[in-house]
Amino acid sequence: MAGTVVPLSASLPAATKDRILEAAETLFMEQGFEATPLRAITAAAGVNLAAVNYHFGSKEELFQAVLTRRLDPMNQQRVALLAELERAHAPAPVPCEHILSALFRPALELARDRRRGGSNFLRLLGRAYADPAPFIRQFLSQQYAEMIARFKAAFGHALPSLPKRELSWRLHFMMGALSYTLAGTDALKLIAELAPGDEPNDELLLRRLAPFLLAGLTAPLPDIADVEASTHPAP
Amino acid sequence: MAGTVVPLSASLPAATKDRILEAAETLFMEQGFEATPLRAITAAAGVNLAAVNYHFGSKEELFQAVLTRRLDPMNQQRVALLAELERAHAPAPVPCEHILSALFRPALELARDRRRGGSNFLRLLGRAYADPAPFIRQFLSQQYAEMIARFKAAFGHALPSLPKRELSWRLHFMMGALSYTLAGTDALKLIAELAPGDEPNDELLLRRLAPFLLAGLTAPLPDIADVEASTHPAP
DNA sequence: GTCTATACCACGATAGAC
DNA sequence: GTCTATCGTGGTATAGAC
Numbered sequence: 001m002a003g004t005v006v007p008l009s010a011s012l013p014a015a016t017k018d019r020i021l022e023a024a025e026t027l028f029m030e031q032g033f034e035a036t037p038l039r040a041i042t043a044a045a046g047v048n049l050a051a052v053n054y055h056f057g058s059k060e061e062l063f064q065a066v067l068t069r070r071l072d073p074m075n076q077q078r079v080a081l082l083a084e085l086e087r088a089h090a091p092a093p094v095p096c097e098h099i100l101s102a103l104f105r106p107a108l109e110l111a112r113d114r115r116r117g118g119s120n121f122l123r124l125l126g127r128a129y130a131d132p133a134p135f136i137r138q139f140l141s142q143q144y145a146e147m148i149a150r151f152k153a154a155f156g157h158a159l160p161s162l163p164k165r166e167l168s169w170r171l172h173f174m175m176g177a178l179s180y181t182l183a184g185t186d187a188l189k190l191i192a193e194l195a196p197g198d199e200p201n202d203e204l205l206l207r208r209l210a211p212f213l214l215a216g217l218t219a220p221l222p223d224i225a226d227v228e229a230s231t232h233p234a235p
Numbered sequence: 236m237a238g239t240v241v242p243l244s245a246s247l248p249a250a251t252k253d254r255i256l257e258a259a260e261t262l263f264m265e266q267g268f269e270a271t272p273l274r275a276i277t278a279a280a281g282v283n284l285a286a287v288n289y290h291f292g293s294k295e296e297l298f299q300a301v302l303t304r305r306l307d308p309m310n311q312q313r314v315a316l317l318a319e320l321e322r323a324h325a326p327a328p329v330p331c332e333h334i335l336s337a338l339f340r341p342a343l344e345l346a347r348d349r350r351r352g353g354s355n356f357l358r359l360l361g362r363a364y365a366d367p368a369p370f371i372r373q374f375l376s377q378q379y380a381e382m383i384a385r386f387k388a389a390f391g392h393a394l395p396s397l398p399k400r401e402l403s404w405r406l407h408f409m410m411g412a413l414s415y416t417l418a419g420t421d422a423l424k425l426i427a428e429l430a431p432g433d434e435p436n437d438e439l440l441l442r443r444l445a446p447f448l449l450a451g452l453t454a455p456l457p458d459i460a461d462v463e464a465s466t467h468p469a470p
Numbered sequence: 471g472t473c474t475a476t477a478c479c480a481c482g483a484t485a486g487a488c
Numbered sequence: 489g490t491c492t493a494t495c496g497t498g499g500t501a502t503a504g505a506c
Contacts, residue, residue: 016489034269038482048491053483055489127362129415169443173412180364180411207458208404212451219450222442251472272498283474288500290472 017055019045025066029120032127033063064139067128070110070121075147077106082154093157096214103151104178104206111182122182129179148175159218166221174213181209252290254280260301264355267362268298299374302363305345305356310382312341317389328392331449338386339413339441346417354417361418383410394453401456409448416444 023045027036038059042049056062081102085094111119128136152171156164258280262271273294277284291297316337320329346354363371387406391399 037480039480049482050484050491051489059482166443170447173416173444173447176415177408177412180415181408208401209408211454211457212405212408215454216447216451219446222446273500274498284499285474285476285501286472294499 016045016047016051020047020052020055020062021065021069024062025069025117025121028063028066029117029124032124033059060135063128064136067125067139068143070116071125071143074106074110075143077109078102078147079150081105082150086154093160094154096155096158096217097210099151099154099158100210100214104210107178107182108203108206119182122179126179126182155217162218163221170217170219173216177213178209181205251280251282251286255282255287255290255297256300256304259297260304260352260356263298263301264352264359267359268294295370298363299371302360302374303378305351306360306378309341309345310378312344313337313382314385316340317385321389328395329389331390331393331452332445334386334389334393335445335449339445342413342417343438343441357414357417361414364414364418390452397453398456405452405454408451412444412448416440 020041024036024041027041027044030036038052039049041062042052052059052062056065082094082099085098085102089095089098107122110116111122117124128140148171152167155167155171156162159167162170255276259271259276262276262279265271273287274284276297277287287294287297291300317329317334320333320337324330324333342357345351346357352359363375383406387402390402390406391397394402397405
């Protein structure tokens, strides 16, 4: 983690594999997964068609590799930020706003960084979420499981009076609003429309979204919240 | 709306077109758009492969036809419910909870109706949202534009102190949470996990989601909200 | 107007030579 | 590791039968 020392071999002429990865990310973001022929990727990367299958096994596995390359660091950054906050506040719980911030900023940073794909990457991700292929869904759940668990625990400490089950629901809603907003088709368009003059600024979006979600998170409990402890009555 | 009189010709042996539509919906929901070969659809419908191109033009247009068949009535139902509420409350504004209800119930009803595809249809829809093909996005925007406008106006009356631009953002967030929740890969799984014992009940989900969104909608304004009124007026 | 048979061309994948 | 050749399957276009 600490040392960012790169092996000497990294400067080699190189890495057919990396060239494929790079070209694939660009083209997948521009055109989507299914709409991008493998032949277009290999042409852009200047490699042979069969190289993809050799290095990645299949087009789907190439897709997963593209996603992991961005997602894994982002989620690690999230838990690192959260851990830092917990250290700073201990033994008191971290306030909700700060937890939210740890959850959002890495995603926003990714969305803003054009060299890492920008918001197009998040759109690609959002699409993968709804993919009917069990392969992809399982892959994503696994990618997120640990991070979600940590944030759920943090929110649990910050909101001790909120039942665990209710918290699970609301976390789900929150991730939904975030994913949809960042991945949605018209997120950029919306920013341009609703904040004209400014350069499309994700920071602005965060400042809008955070109060919205924070309020939802701390909303009064629904009527059915209390019946759960006992049994389940008919609706 | 009133007369549900069906033309006599509807009882013909027929309608290759309808058989295709029916088979396509089922298979698209089960396997997704790209994963479903046209040949599988025509086989299930018992028609010739070329019939699809003849009646719909292309696979993509067939997809749009499948979506429209469910979406159009749902959105009409939404505006009808809203209109009814406005009539009942006039000249006072309709309370937010009721507006929300008019927005959600038709979607939930669709999600629960297995004969209309159930929640699988909404997942299909959610996926289409993130589709990079401009064709599909434009189609969806158009499908929703009128309905969204009416609901935005209704919320505007109910929340006169909320700046229009802020309302636009929050409506966007709301639709995001709703879409994601209904369309998400694990919505059903989540219901099963978080409400064990019950049959997967969408009503329960609504009772959770509504307070969450309602709180977000009426949340305090973000810090940057006030600078907007002065400079650029809404388009 | 409807429907069918059939012929394209592009796709992802693989086997085998180098 | 890389390449060429080839296979099976996909969406689409068209000519012609009813």
